[in-house]
Structure formats: structure tokens, C-alpha cells
Amino acid sequence: MVPERVAKAEKKDWAFINAWSLSLFGAIAALFTLCTLWPEPYLDVLSFLPDGLFVTFEVTVLSISCAVPLGLLTGLGRISKNRAINLLASTYVEIIRGIPLLVQIFYIYYALAKFLQVSGLTSAVIAISFCYGAYMGEVFRAGIMAISKGQSEAARSLGFNRFQTMFYVILPQAWRTILPPVGNECIAMLKDTSLVSVMAMPDLMQRGRSFAAKTYLYFETYTIIALIYLIITLLLSKGVSFMETRLNYYDKRK
Amino acid sequence: MMRTLRALLFALVAGGMLCGNALAADKLIVASDPTWPPIEFLDAQKNVVGFDPDYITAVAKEAGLSVEVRNIAWDGIFAGVGAGTYDIVASGVSITPEREKAFDFTIPYYTVHQIVVTRKADSYADFASLKGKTIGGQIGNTGIRVAEKAKSGATIKEYDDVGLAMQDLLNNRIDAVICDSPVALYYANKKEGFNDKLRIAFHTPEGESFGFVVRKGRKDLVEKLNKGIEAVRAKGIEKELLAKWLGE
Structure with missing residues (x-):
């Protein structure tokens, strides 16, 4: 038996923990951690990429x-x-x-x-x-x-x-x-x-490839590339689901 | 178990004897990694052919030796010559200070440069004249680094292989291609469909030299090979080989 005064987790308390936010904040945290703890090579990789992005x-x-x-x-x-x-x-x-x-x-x-x-x-x-x-x-x-x-x-x-x-x-x-x-x-x-x-074409991937070929830092380069792709696709998917919600406005009112 | 060991031992001894015989007959084994046309590659019959095999055979002939070229993968090619599995490595090996510490090299027999290839109609003569133009090359190749270091103000495009860059040069999408001299010469002088449209514009002054590699301490062999190289040069055989394989 759970005593009544014990605070139970409400559904809305956990609402912010879902697959999307876990992935997004996980990716951002990983990127941030790598770049602060080991600025050499990770920050070097990152600063090589903006024009590719x-x-x-x-x-x-x-x-x-x-x-x-x-x-x-x-x-x-x-x-x-x-x-x-x-x-x-x-x-x-x-x-x-x-x-x-x-x-x-x-x-x-x-x-x-x-x-x-x-x-x-x-x-x-x-x-x-x-x-x-x-x-x-x-x-x-x-x-x-x-x-x-x-x-x-x-x-x-x-x-x-x-x-x-x-x-x-x-x-x-x-x-x-x-x-x-x-x-x-x-x-x-x-x-x-x-x-x-x-x-x-000097896109994000190509920038990463040439950086890796120059420095032989394959692990570091492709980790950063993967994280960046993940972050932008997650943001894009949020945009799509936001539009979905707007379009479903009349359905929701029922 | 004992029997397996004995068989192994027998195989080793027999192998050693075969090797010994080969050496006794003054037939030297040459290792070559045939993945770099036209320096060395496999022909349709899977024989190792190219500039290096022909060159080392000619050198050996001049030095009074006989050689047999074998297909050995680049991985471990140095370990093999160090261990005495074969006598010479002839595989487009650049002479570097690190390698010279571990092996003995002959005198250089070929020098590679980075060459810039352009279309016939264009008249670029140095990196400065390529300012604002586009230079193509192979991703991760030394040519790309040379072009970057030149800081010419040209855009650099990195292709998956040199062939695609050459194709784009023909298609007017880029203005120049930078690559190792044998490859550049192959496209500009020899390869049909390319040689009538492309020309060598200029090359970098500093080059890397190829040398034949032998085990450290085999001074006698190095001396013989050096004499062979000099003879090959003096007799004009080198010129023939350069013309045959590299179109120089």
C-alpha cells in the first residue's frame, strides 16, 4: 500500500522525458562534453564543419x-x-x-x-x-x-x-x-x-571525410558528424510534429 | 601432436632449403605490391607488371643477378624484407628518414612530384595563376595538402578518386587536377580520351624519391644494385622504361 501523502509521479511530470528529448539533449550534452573536455581534437573537428553544414x-x-x-x-x-x-x-x-x-x-x-x-x-x-x-x-x-x-x-x-x-x-x-x-x-x-x-560537394559529410583523411582522426571526426546530423534531424522532426499538431487543431477540439 | 610438430618442422626446413637454394643460385626474390598502376599492377594473367618490375629486372641484369618478382601485400612488406623472406622491395617506396633507420636503400631511381594537370587550351603556369579557380584532387592525397599549403586562393574539391577529378576536368567543371606525377603523366600523355585534351601545367619543385629496399646491413647488395641503376641510366634503358610505362 502506498500512503496517500507520498507524491506519486504524475503523467505530466514525466512528459518531458521521451525518446525525442532524451536523444536531443543526450546528443547536445555529448557534443558539449567532448568539446569542453578534449577541445583538441573535438573542437578542431567542429570548427572545420560550419561551411559544410x-x-x-x-x-x-x-x-x-x-x-x-x-x-x-x-x-x-x-x-x-x-x-x-x-x-x-x-x-x-x-x-x-x-x-x-x-x-x-x-x-x-x-x-x-x-x-x-x-x-x-x-x-x-x-x-x-x-x-x-x-x-x-x-x-x-x-x-x-x-x-x-x-x-x-x-x-x-x-x-x-x-x-x-x-x-x-x-x-x-x-x-x-x-x-x-x-x-x-x-x-x-x-x-x-x-x-x-x-x-x-563540400557538404557536412565531405568536410568530415577530408578532415579525417588529413588527420587520421576517424573516430573523433565521425562521432562529431553523427552527433550533428542527429541534432539537426531531431530538430526537424520536432518541427514536423509541431505542424502536425497545428493541423490537427479541429480534431483535438472534439 | 608430435606428428604435426614434426610435419611443421619438416615444412620449415624444406622451405628454408628452397629459400637457401634460391639464394645460392643468386636468384633474388623481389617483393612488389601490384596496386599502383602504372608503377606496378597485375595484368590480365595476374602477373606483376609495370615500371618497377621492369626496372628492377633491368637493374639486376646489369648487375649480373637474376630476380623473380612476387606479389606481396603492402601490409608487412617491410617486415618480410627485414626477416629475409625476400631480398628486395620494389614497390614505389619513398625514401624517408624513418625508413632509412630501419632499412638500406639504393640510390633513388625515380622521383615523384605533385603535378597539376589542366586542359590543353589553358595556360596556368603556377598556383598563383589559379587564383579564384578550382583545383580537384583525391581525398586525403598529398596533392590536396600541397595545394592547400600553396594558399593560391583557389577552391579545392576533393573527389573519391583521381579518375573522377580528371573526368570533371574534361567536363569543364574544374580548372585543374593535382596528383602524383605517374598518375598525372598517365592521364596527360597516355590514357585515350584524356591525352588529347589535357596537358601538364606545372609541378612542385620538391619531390619524393623512390628507392629499392634491402635488409639493413646488406651493403654488398646495395652496391651491386646501385651500379645496376647507373648502368641502366647510362645505357638509356631507363629512358625506354619511362617512355613505355609513364609516357615521359
């Missing part, structure tokens, strides 16, 4: 802003009744999904250079957004299909045309289903930008 963000933001519209178009194409558009969108998804991103990057940057030469940044954004556009297309398709047919029938009977039905009635509702997986795709995308180092 900038390139990683640049590639991620540009790729997200290309991949989301591309995914939307692909999703719409996949549910289109126009056979040609449907076939085009479906073929795109099938082809891109079947080729590893690393191969796509090599293909666009090195193989296609025979015919046209695009810069490293452009190749990176094209490769990543084409790849993730295909994955996101499937997410958009599933999200749109999940909205009951009655919604579009009602909108159409109220005089909305097909375009208006999609953009004013279906998509705003579908966003709530679409957003979590799209957010996950964005996080995966940020991690996959580490592949662009094969194009000699």
Missing part, C-alpha cells in the same frame, strides 16, 4: 522545395483519369523508385556530363528531388484517396469545378494525412544529402 542545409532546402511540388504533381498524375498523364506519372515513379539515389547522383553528375554539364549543386537538387518526388507522389496519392468520395461529390454538386474541388476541398483535408509521411521523407532527405559528397 551550410551546404547541407542549402541542398536540403532547395531539394524539399522542388520535391514537394513534384510529389504533388506526381500524386495528382497517378490518380488522373487521363491515361497519358497517369501512365507518365506511374512510369516515373516505377523507374525512379527502382534506382538507388547514389546511382542517380553518379548518373546525373558524371554520366550525363557527356551531353550536358550542370553544377554540383544543381545535380544534387535534381537527383534528390527527382528521387524523393517519386516517393512523395505515392504519399500524396494515398492521402488524396483517403478523403471520402462524398466530399468531392458534394463539392461538385455545389458548382465547384474539378480544379477547385481538389484545391479547396480535398487537399486541405488530405494535408493532415499527407504531412507526417512527407515530413519523414524530408528528414530522410536531409540525411541522404550526405551522398552528394561523391560529387566533391
Whole structure:
């Protein structure tokens, strides 16, 4: 029997201890500890990386802003009744999904250079957004299909045309289903930008690789790199879940 | 157990005798790690070929010795020559003060520089002229460090291997590639698809010298090999080999 006056742990007292905060504060604490206790080499590694971090963000933001519209178009194409558009969108998804991103990057940057030469940044954004556009297309398709047919029938009977039905009635509702997986795709995308180092792009990963190659400090360098990737993806995932909460506002009120 | 030991002992003795025979016949065993084309590499029949094998064979011939080149992994190649498992290491070994403490080296037979390769149309002549341009190289290679030290104001791009950097040079994405001279010469003078479009722009003044390695204290062998190297040079064989393998 627990006496009543003993303070029991309320659910809200433990609310701040969850997987997310444990990982984030653990990572920050580890980074901080390493850099204060052993500034040589850890702080040296860290001070070598900022411009690489900038390139990683640049590639991620540009790729997200290309991949989301591309995914939307692909999703719409996949549910289109126009056979040609449907076939085009479906073929795109099938082809891109079947080729590893690393191969796509090599293909666009090195193989296609025979015919046209695009810069490293452009190749990176094209490769990543084409790849993730295909994955996101499937997410958009599933999200749109999940909205009951009655919604579009009602909108159409109220005089909305097909375009208006999609953009004013279906998509705003579908966003709530679409957003979590799209957010996950964005996080995966940020991690996959580490592949662009094969194009000699000075991103976070490449900065780490060249530092390790110069100093032979493989353990120290990749520990720091891993912690930084972990911290930024955790922050990004918090951003996604925050947006989710906002979009679920009306659901919560019930 | 006893039997295994005896078999082992027998194998050792037999091996020793074989080795002894090889030495008695004045046939020297040369160790080479064939992973560095065109210095030394495996041909389609998995024979060790390249500049080093040909060079040491020619040197030995001039010195009145005969050699057999064997494929030995770089890991432990020095331990093997120290223990007397083979007589000579001919594997693009740079002469360094640390190594000279542990082994005897012949006189240098080849010097590598860091060479900067550019496209034929360009006329860069030094690091200063590459200011604001982009230099490519292999990640972690000495060339990258040389380019960084030069502080030319050029952007340095690090590729996974030199071939990709050369490809990007052809594709006009970068303006120069820095790498070891044999590799640079191979691309600029020999490799089809590259040799008509690339040129050697300049090289670093300071170089690293390759020497053949023998066990510490084998002064007689070093002397013979040195004489062989001098003869190979005097007779113009070296020139032939440089032309054959390195396109110089």
C-alpha cells in the first residue's frame, strides 16, 4: 500500500522525458562534453564543419522545395483519369523508385556530363528531388484517396469545378494525412544529402571525410558528424510534429 | 601432436632449403605490391607488371643477378624484407628518414612530384595563376595538402578518386587536377580520351624519391644494385622504361 501523502509521479511530470528529448539533449550534452573536455581534437573537428553544414542545409532546402511540388504533381498524375498523364506519372515513379539515389547522383553528375554539364549543386537538387518526388507522389496519392468520395461529390454538386474541388476541398483535408509521411521523407532527405559528397560537394559529410583523411582522426571526426546530423534531424522532426499538431487543431477540439 | 610438430618442422626446413637454394643460385626474390598502376599492377594473367618490375629486372641484369618478382601485400612488406623472406622491395617506396633507420636503400631511381594537370587550351603556369579557380584532387592525397599549403586562393574539391577529378576536368567543371606525377603523366600523355585534351601545367619543385629496399646491413647488395641503376641510366634503358610505362 502506498500512503496517500507520498507524491506519486504524475503523467505530466514525466512528459518531458521521451525518446525525442532524451536523444536531443543526450546528443547536445555529448557534443558539449567532448568539446569542453578534449577541445583538441573535438573542437578542431567542429570548427572545420560550419561551411559544410551550410551546404547541407542549402541542398536540403532547395531539394524539399522542388520535391514537394513534384510529389504533388506526381500524386495528382497517378490518380488522373487521363491515361497519358497517369501512365507518365506511374512510369516515373516505377523507374525512379527502382534506382538507388547514389546511382542517380553518379548518373546525373558524371554520366550525363557527356551531353550536358550542370553544377554540383544543381545535380544534387535534381537527383534528390527527382528521387524523393517519386516517393512523395505515392504519399500524396494515398492521402488524396483517403478523403471520402462524398466530399468531392458534394463539392461538385455545389458548382465547384474539378480544379477547385481538389484545391479547396480535398487537399486541405488530405494535408493532415499527407504531412507526417512527407515530413519523414524530408528528414530522410536531409540525411541522404550526405551522398552528394561523391560529387566533391563540400557538404557536412565531405568536410568530415577530408578532415579525417588529413588527420587520421576517424573516430573523433565521425562521432562529431553523427552527433550533428542527429541534432539537426531531431530538430526537424520536432518541427514536423509541431505542424502536425497545428493541423490537427479541429480534431483535438472534439 | 608430435606428428604435426614434426610435419611443421619438416615444412620449415624444406622451405628454408628452397629459400637457401634460391639464394645460392643468386636468384633474388623481389617483393612488389601490384596496386599502383602504372608503377606496378597485375595484368590480365595476374602477373606483376609495370615500371618497377621492369626496372628492377633491368637493374639486376646489369648487375649480373637474376630476380623473380612476387606479389606481396603492402601490409608487412617491410617486415618480410627485414626477416629475409625476400631480398628486395620494389614497390614505389619513398625514401624517408624513418625508413632509412630501419632499412638500406639504393640510390633513388625515380622521383615523384605533385603535378597539376589542366586542359590543353589553358595556360596556368603556377598556383598563383589559379587564383579564384578550382583545383580537384583525391581525398586525403598529398596533392590536396600541397595545394592547400600553396594558399593560391583557389577552391579545392576533393573527389573519391583521381579518375573522377580528371573526368570533371574534361567536363569543364574544374580548372585543374593535382596528383602524383605517374598518375598525372598517365592521364596527360597516355590514357585515350584524356591525352588529347589535357596537358601538364606545372609541378612542385620538391619531390619524393623512390628507392629499392634491402635488409639493413646488406651493403654488398646495395652496391651491386646501385651500379645496376647507373648502368641502366647510362645505357638509356631507363629512358625506354619511362617512355613505355609513364609516357615521359
